[in-house]
Amino acid sequence: MNIIIIGGSRGIGKAAAKELIRDGHRVLLTGRDETTLINTQKELQAGTLILPLDVTQPDSAEKLLEFTKRENFLAEGLILNAAKFPDQKTARSVIQPEPEELLSILDANLVSHYRLARTFLPQLPQYGRIIIIGSTAGIRSDKGGIYGISKWALRSYAYNLREEAKQYNIGVSLINPGGTFTETRKKEHDEDTSLLETSDLGVLIATQFRLSKQAVIEELSIRPITGDSY
Ligand SMILES: NC(=O)c1ccc[n+]([C@@H]2O[C@H](COP(=O)([O-])OP(=O)(O)OC[C@H]3O[C@@H](n4cnc5c(N)ncnc54)[C@H](OP(=O)(O)O)[C@@H]3O)[C@@H](O)[C@H]2O)c1
Numbered sequence: 001m002n003i004i005i006i007g008g009s010r011g012i013g014k015a016a017a018k019e020l021i022r023d024g025h026r027v028l029l030t031g032r033d034e035t036t037l038i039n040t041q042k043e044l045q046a047g048t049l050i051l052p053l054d055v056t057q058p059d060s061a062e063k064l065l066e067f068t069k070r071e072n073f074l075a076e077g078l079i080l081n082a083a084k085f086p087d088q089k090t091a092r093s094v095i096q097p098e099p100e101e102l103l104s105i106l107d108a109n110l111v112s113h114y115r116l117a118r119t120f121l122p123q124l125p126q127y128g129r130i131i132i133i134g135s136t137a138g139i140r141s142d143k144g145g146i147y148g149i150s151k152w153a154l155r156s157y158a159y160n161l162r163e164e165a166k167q168y169n170i171g172v173s174l175i176n177p178g179g180t181f182t183e184t185r186k187k188e189h190d191e192d193t194s195l196l197e198t199s200d201l202g203v204l205i206a207t208q209f210r211l212s213k214q215a216v217i218e219e220l221s222i223r224p225i226t227g228d229s230y
Pocket residue numbers: 006007008009010011012013030031032033034036053054055056080081082083084108133134135136176177178179180181182183184
């Protein structure tokens with residue numbers, strides 16, 4: 001299958017790309033930083049497409065669609081994975097961040113995905129898949145701050161989209177990771193068993209493309225054994 005990974009240059013998106021390539025899929029990776037994308041493309045296999053793209057830009061979904069048409073990459077799967085994280089100093093607060101910070105996080109974590117899904121839904125074939133990466137901050141009620149608000153909204157969006165996409169035989173899934181050991185966190189530690197590995201998410205994402213075409217995982221949450229780290 002041809003699968004687009006929004007935010008595929010590092011972290012969970014890159015781990016998903018590795019697993020999907022192992023299963024024989026073609027991937028198109030997006031991210032804002034071109035150098036990171038090029039390095040990831042080199043590390044993965046020839047045939048991996050990349051497109052530098054900031055999905056918060058209003059014309060980003062159209063640009064991506066045009067690129068897929070030019071490259072004859074007819075998408076059958078769309079993984080909505082990119083996210084903006086809050087300022088660590090005020091990450092748990094819903095009083096300290098300015099309203100503009102809330103708007104900016106909603107723009108990146110909700111509106112961008114809304115825009116991409118509605119642009120690509122008519123392009124996906126029957127039994128295509130949209131996989132949305134949420135967070136356990138979107139299912140627990142406390143300490144999520146403005147990031148948690150955005151992931152709660154994203155969860156509601158995922159459920160609504162699944163219902164509406166049924167008429168086109170498109171499956172919509174939501175995966176909620178708990179704290180995950182990405183490159184950013186690895187700079188501080190070599191190993192941290194209070195966090196998930198990115199490969200855990202890579203496997204869960206790729207597994208959905210191994211299911212029968214009519215099967216859809218509606219929602220799946222995964223945490224380290226010790227639970228959320230906040
Ligand atoms: N890591 C965790 O502990 C954790 C826990 C729960 C949920 N999650 C969720 O898992 C998903 C992936 O997180 P991660 O930790 O793997 O993140 P990450 O390591 O920071 O990677 C994020 C990816 O998205 C891209 N990206 C970010 N903003 C973008 C934008 N505006 N336009 C286009 N691409 C953009 C990044 O590339 P550029 O920066 O170059 O654009 C990168 O490829 C997110 O939805 C996150 O909320 C993560």
